[in-house]
Amino acid sequence: xxxxxxxxxxxxxxxxxxxxxxxxxxxxxxxxxxxxxxxxxxxxxxxxxxxxxxxxxxxxxxxxxxxxxxxxxxxxxxxxxxxxxxxxxxxxxxxxxxxxxxxxxxxxxxxxxxxxxxxxxxxxxxxxxxxxxxxxxxxxxxxxxxxxxxxxxxxxxxxxxxxxxxxxxxxxxxxxxxxxxxxxxxxxxxxxxxxxxxxxxxxxxxxxxxxxxxxxxxxxxxxxxxxxxxxxxxxxxxxxxxxxxxxxxxxxxxxxxxxxxxxxxxxxxxxxxxxxxxxxxxxxxxxxxxxxxxxxxxxxxxxxxxxxxxxxxxxxxxxxxxxxxxxxxxxxxxxxxxxxxxxxxxxxxxxxxxxxxxxxxxxxxxxxxxxxxxxxxxxxxxxxxxxxxxxxxxxxxxxxxxxxxxxxxxxxxxxxxxxxxxxxxxxxxxxxxxxxxxxxxxxxxxxxxxxxxxxxxxxxxxxxxxxxxxxxxxxxxxxxxxxxxxxxxxxxxxxxxxxxxxxxxxxxxxxxxxxxxxxxxxxxxxxxxxxxxxxxxxxxxxxxxxxxxxxxxxxxxxxxxxxxxxxxxxxxxxxxxxxxxxxxxxxxxxxxxxxxxxxxxxxxxxxxxxxxxxxxxxxxxxxxxxxxxxxxxxxxxxxxxxxxxxxxxxxxxxxxxxxxxxxxxx
Ligand code: ZN
Numbered sequence: 002x003x004x005x006x007x008x009x010x011x012x013x014x015x016x017x018x019x020x021x022x023x024x025x026x027x028x029x030x031x032x033x034x035x036x037x038x039x040x041x042x043x044x045x046x047x048x049x050x051x052x053x054x055x056x057x058x059x060x061x062x063x064x065x066x067x068x069x070x071x072x073x074x075x076x077x078x079x080x081x082x083x084x085x086x087x088x089x090x091x092x093x094x095x096x097x098x099x100x101x102x103x104x105x106x107x108x109x110x111x112x113x114x115x116x117x118x119x120x121x122x123x124x125x126x127x128x129x130x131x132x133x134x135x136x137x138x139x140x141x142x143x144x145x146x147x148x149x150x151x152x153x154x155x156x157x158x159x160x161x162x163x164x165x166x167x168x169x170x171x172x173x174x175x176x177x178x179x180x181x182x183x184x185x186x187x188x189x190x191x192x193x194x195x196x197x198x199x200x201x202x203x204x205x206x207x208x209x210x211x212x213x214x215x216x217x218x219x220x221x222x223x224x225x226x227x228x229x230x231x232x233x234x235x236x237x238x239x240x241x242x243x244x245x246x247x248x249x250x251x252x253x254x255x256x257x258x259x260x261x262x263x264x265x266x267x268x269x270x271x272x273x274x275x276x277x278x279x280x281x282x283x284x285x286x287x288x289x290x291x292x293x294x295x296x297x298x299x300x301x302x303x304x305x306x307x308x309x310x311x312x313x314x315x316x317x318x319x320x321x322x323x324x325x326x327x328x329x330x331x332x333x334x335x336x337x338x339x340x341x342x343x344x345x346x347x348x349x350x351x352x353x354x355x356x357x358x359x360x361x362x363x364x365x366x367x368x369x370x371x372x373x374x375x376x377x378x379x380x381x382x383x384x385x386x387x388x389x390x391x392x393x394x395x396x397x398x399x400x401x402x403x404x405x406x407x408x409x410x411x412x413x414x415x416x417x418x419x420x421x422x423x424x425x426x427x428x429x430x431x432x433x434x435x436x437x438x439x440x441x442x443x444x445x446x447x448x449x450x451x452x453x454x455x456x457x458x459x460x461x462x463x464x465x466x467x468x469x470x471x472x473x474x475x476x477x478x479x480x481x482x483x484x485x486x487x488x489x490x491x492x493x494x495x496x497x498x499x500x501x502x503x504x505x506x507x508x509x510x511x512x513x514x515x516x517x518x519x520x521x522x523x524x525x526x527x528x529x530x531x532x533x534x535x536x537x538x539x540x541x542x543x544x545x546x547x548x549x550x551x552x553x554x555x556x557x558x559x560x561x562x563x564x565x566x567x568x569x570x571x572x573x574x575x576x577x578x579x580x581x582x583x584x585x586x587x588x589x590x591x592x593x594x595x596x597x598x599x600x601x602x603x604x605x606x607x608x609x610x611x612x613x614x615x616x617x618x619x620x621x622x623x624x625x626x627x628x629x630x631x632x633x634x635x636x637x638x639x640x641x642x643x644x645x646x647x648x649x650x651x652x653x654x655x656x657x658x659x660x661x662x663x664x665x666x667x
Contacts, residue, residue: 014059018067021052025068038202042124042289043321046094080150080213083141087233089129089176090146090306092292092316098271101293104315105267112300116265118243119273120258121280122290122316123228125180126209130156130229135169137162142213155212158221163254171237175250177229181208182285185224194336204287226286229255242296259284263296274317281319282352282383290318323382324350325395328375331362331404335412335435339428343368343406345379345391352383360389364424365406376401410435415567431517432471432569438464440517444472448523449515450504454497462486472515473576475501509584512536512577516570520560528553529561534620535585536574540565585620594665595623598634601649604642606659614659617666629654637662 025048032038032045040048049068056063063069095101108115127143140156141149156162159179166173181189186204189211193200201207211223232246240246244263251257264270270293277291295301295313304313326347333341342361349358360381362368371393373379378396383389406426410417415430431440441460445452452475463469468482478501484494507515510530514523521529532550533539539561547558564570577583600618602611602625614637615625629636629648636649636656649656657665 011059014055015062018052018055018059018062021048021055022067024048025052029068038206041321042205043318046096046318050096080142080152082144083129083139083149083151085129085141085143085147085149087174088146089127089143089149089233090311091309092314093310094290094316094318096318096320098274101271101274101315101317102267104293105270108295108304108313109267112304114265115300116263116296117267117270118247118261118263118294118296119270119277120230120247120261120292120294121277121284121288122292123178123180123230123258124203124205124287124289125178125228126205126212128152128156128177128179128212128227129233130162130175130177132166132170132173132175134171135166137164150213152212154217155214155220156227158217159225159227161256162227166253168253170235170253173235173238173253174233175229175255176231176233177227177255179208179212179225179227180204180286181211181223181225183287184285189223194338205289227256229257230292241298243294243298244296246298278319290316292316321382322352323380323392324352325378325380326350327398328373328377328379328391330375331368332359333407333411335410335428335433338439339431339433339436340425341406341410341417341428343404345373345381347379347381350381352381352389357381357383357389360391362391365419365426366424368404372397374398374401374403413569415569418563429519429563430567430569431564432573434470437470441469441472441475443517444515445475445504446515449511450507451511452497452504453500454493455500459483459486459497471573471576473573473580476505476577476580476582505580505582507584509535512582512584513539516564516573518560518564520557525553525557536578536583540571540574593622595621598623599626599632600624601626601629601633601636601645603636603645604639606637606639609659609662614662621666635662 025045028038028040028045028048038045052067053069056067056069095104105115105117128140129143129149130140131138137153137157139151140153141151143149156179157164162177181204183204186201186207189207190200201210207223208225211220211225214220229250230247231243232240232250238249240249244261247257247261262273264273274291274293277288281288293315295304301311301313304311306312326349328345328347330346332344332346334344335341343364345360345362347358347360349356351357362373367373371391373391373394374397376398377394378398380392380395381389382392406417408417409415410428410430410433412435413428413430413433415428415433417426417428419426428436430436438457438461441464442457444450445455445460455475460469463478463482463486466486468478468486469475478498480491480494480498483489483497484491508530510523510526513521513529513536514526528550529539529547532547533542542561544555544558544562547553547561548555565574595618598618600615600623602614606614618625626633629645629652631652631654633649633652633654636645636654637659638646638649638656639659646656
């Protein structure tokens with residue numbers, strides 16, 4: 002009986018281990034190689050922990066491919082590999098004070114006078130940088146700890162990393178953490194949102210993604226920072242302790258941890274860990290823990306490493322701070338892409354060193370799934386991520402109110418829609434103030450109305466100064482408005498108003514594309530312009546009419562119908578038409594090909610109605626006459642053509658069929 006139980010447990014553990022390995026490898030890939038994690042670092046650490054303890058119980062189940070047996074990610078093939086002379090080990094993590102006390106107890110048994118340095122652990126990407134005779138020669142990522150990627154050019158763009166040291170030391174290899182400040186991270190995320198790119202989830206991913214760019218210029222624009230925290234190898238200098246080496250690094254011109262004090266008592270170490278923990282959220286960058294390191298370098302040698310970790314250092318990871326509070330209300334913000342995002346407003350609480358009173362609720366499904374009602378007691382968390390989030394409900398309050406998302410946009414009162422398969426609810430009005438700037442940038446872009454000189458920053462200023470509230474206002478701009486705002490010369494301002502004027506004659510497809518109809522890209526706009534000869538014709542078309550177009554889907558067709566069903570959009574079209582912005586597809590493309598030509602129509606054409614043929618001739622600059630004479634250029638003849646055809650034959654006038662006529666129009 003007992004044996005059976007153990008056997009079951011073994012099988013159970015085996016299955017659990019396999020599941021955990023799969024999960025962790027998946028998240029590893031998202032974290033290290035794709036820079037796009039789905040779970041918080043803390044949740045990841047907990048998965049790894051679970052696997053470790055199962056493997057400790059069943060050591061026979063440890064396999065070489067277990068995530069517990071290797072360090073971090075693999076070197077991607079984007080960059081040249083760099084073998085690390087000194088392995089870049091990762092640190093063992095602790096999640097409780099007891100583990101830190103344990104770490105000390107083991108070491109102190111052999112080395113009673115041991116001293117430690119405690120420093121904050123910056124949350125970024127670990128790199129190695131090498132200097133020869135004081136000059137930066139190479140930099141690389143950690144990779145798997147043994148082989149990393151050569152990112153020298155990208156590292157050179159980091160302003161806080163000296164290219165030349167204050168001393169021409171023979172050789173120095175240092176280890177540091179590349180990170181992005183919270184301010185720069187928030188700027189980057191808002192830029193990404195503006196460009197409709199997927200924003201980075203947290204500063205660590207932003208730093209990693211920016212550092213591993215093929216184009217060093219992109220890295221430069223991200224304004225990364227670096228904190229150097231260890232001497233890996235040095236020739237031409239004798240260093241005895243960690244504190245001494247940090248002082249030396251500082252003197253050489255490196256940015257080092259902001260504090261690194263020495264302690265000989267583990268209780269002081271714990272106090273320092275707590276003090277650093279309270280600073281979280283107050284620093285200009287993200288920290289995910291504190292590191293305790295043996296100070297004496299000689300002692301470090303004696304203590305040595307396991308296969309994976311140095312035994313002379315321990316990282317303490319701060320748990321994400323969670324607190325309970327009361328949900329007061331839910332506000333809805335409209336983002337620049339028109340997505341309505343619910344935000345929880347709650348009784349202010351102090352989290353990770355800052356006071357917070359609002360947190361993201363993601364979307365409607367999230368609120369429903371968690372059963373969140375206004376008045377409930379909720380749990381709010383702030384992990385490594387900058388923006389706090391609502392974890393869930395801790396207690397429903399009597400009389401708490403169910404929340405429903407608004408059906409109209411809180412910014413402009415237009416109808417909102419939730420598309421199938423999408424969690425987001427969007428405002429359908431492209432002139433919604435919340436979306437205006439993004440819409441304007443699109444409207445003037447090269448593939449749309451192509452207005453040169455009217456760039457995003459100028460548009461932003463025009464919007465800020467209330468000079469533009471819709472694309473139509475672009476056409477009312479005067480060069481004085483522009484020159485006053487931009488402090489630019491009158492000539493440059495005049496160039497912009499000239500470009501605006503010129504854009505009035507753009508092709509129909511450009512205008513359709515410029516309107517920014519959802520799901521209608523440049524290609525789809527061209528298909529529409531080929532089928533409908535004017536905006537008016539397009540506006541009166543049904544979804545069915547459009548769905549008939551080869552290459553045009555139902556969703557696209559419905560998007561066009563939805564667009565023209567909104568009053569603000571109809572007004573815009575009307576305003577643009579009044580300005581003379583009303584391109585005719587065929588007229589614009591084949592301007593006046595029949596200019597000066599006279600046509601006579603006779604008989605029944607196979608498919609074209611006589612009126613349509615006449616309209617086409619006129620739209621191409623030709624004239625339609627009722628009778629044939631010497632001045633007639635073409636007779637378009639169909640079946641049962643009578644005397645007009647005979648006369649044309651006698652006069653030697655060109656006689657064409659519908660087929661030939663259409664070919665001429667092509
Ligand atoms: Zn709106």
